[in-house]
Amino acid sequence: MNPLTGLVLAGSGAVACLAWAHWAVWLAVLAASVGAAAAGRVLGKAVAAALVVVVPFALWALAIHGLFFPEGHTVLASFGPARVTAEGLEYAGGIVLRTAALVVVMLAFSTWVEIPVLRAALVRRGVPAQLGYVLATALGLASTVAERLERIREAQEARGLVVRKSLGGRFVAARLQVVPLVLQLVDEAGERAAALEARGQTLPGRRTSYVDEPDSRGQRVLRWVLAMGSLAVVLAVVVSAVARVLGGGR
Known part of the structure; x- marks a missing residue:
């Protein structure tokens, strides 16, 4: 599957969760996301990362x-x-339930997608190289949050941190783990920006890529249909909300 097809599928699921406030829609999106993650063999990673967000x-x-x-x-x-x-x-x-559906659908995609292929697909379609790299890297970082937190926790426990079983103890431990994670991500972003600058990513001109991306006519049609359908749903919700506000004002 082309990574852009997965991105459009995930985006359509997120739009459905936000547009229709009904538990059946949220359960359908959640079930489809879990099934897709299982088919892509990333169910364990997606669930572990989702629990970090959904449980608190x-x-x-x-x-x-x-x-x-x-x-x-x-x-x-x-x-x-x-x-x-x-x-x-x-x-x-x-x-x-709505939050779980939104989190799982995006994490299922971000843990499945191959970042180099996604970046190449974005750049081939006219997305600026730096923006494509930033988008792809953000998804890659999202997919490794659970792993990074686990490594930080193990390092802190090796230095004597005791995680108490009480709710307060877990919150204190979570704070001590999140701060190093944020600092690590900021430091990484600076290193990546310097590497991009050194490799001429800010220079103008057309770029080529050695990374190939799978694609087919059926996938292209599916992407356009889902993208247009999601846009229509968003416009319908916005227009309806504006009409209600104006009607109430009169």
Whole structure:
């Protein structure tokens, strides 16, 4: 499969999750993403990276909306000012499901795609070389976040860091791991920028690539259909929202 086909498929799934607020759409996108990751033999990497994002978000959503949802009327349990309501749990579950679908669909693509092939495909279609490199590199970094965090954690534990099992202990450990990760990514970006400059990436002119990309007429048609369909959905949602705002204003 051409990497641009995978990119359009992932983008279409993200558009569907954002355009239609229905659990069936989110479950369909999530199931399709998991199936695609399994077919591409990257399911383990995609799930591990997704858990890093989804689990903390799910805990936050359940704590805020599950316990302090103002529109909740069906009280399941109460703990002082906190009330567990069915409406709050339903709202939090919807947010978590939509976020999980968005995260998994993008990580399934980013862990599957071959960065050199994606960059070559972007440059061949007129995307500036530096922009294509930045986009491809960002996807590559996203696919290795879980691995990088694991290596940082192992290095810190070797130096004496003790990760306590309590929620507070895990948050402290997460903060100690995220700071080195961000510094590492910033330092890497500087090194890559210097390497690009030294290799003449800022010079004008046409470029050739030794990397070949698989493609077919069917894939090209599919990309155009999905791209136009996603654009139509976005325009329909925006126009509808603007019409409601203007109608309410009058």
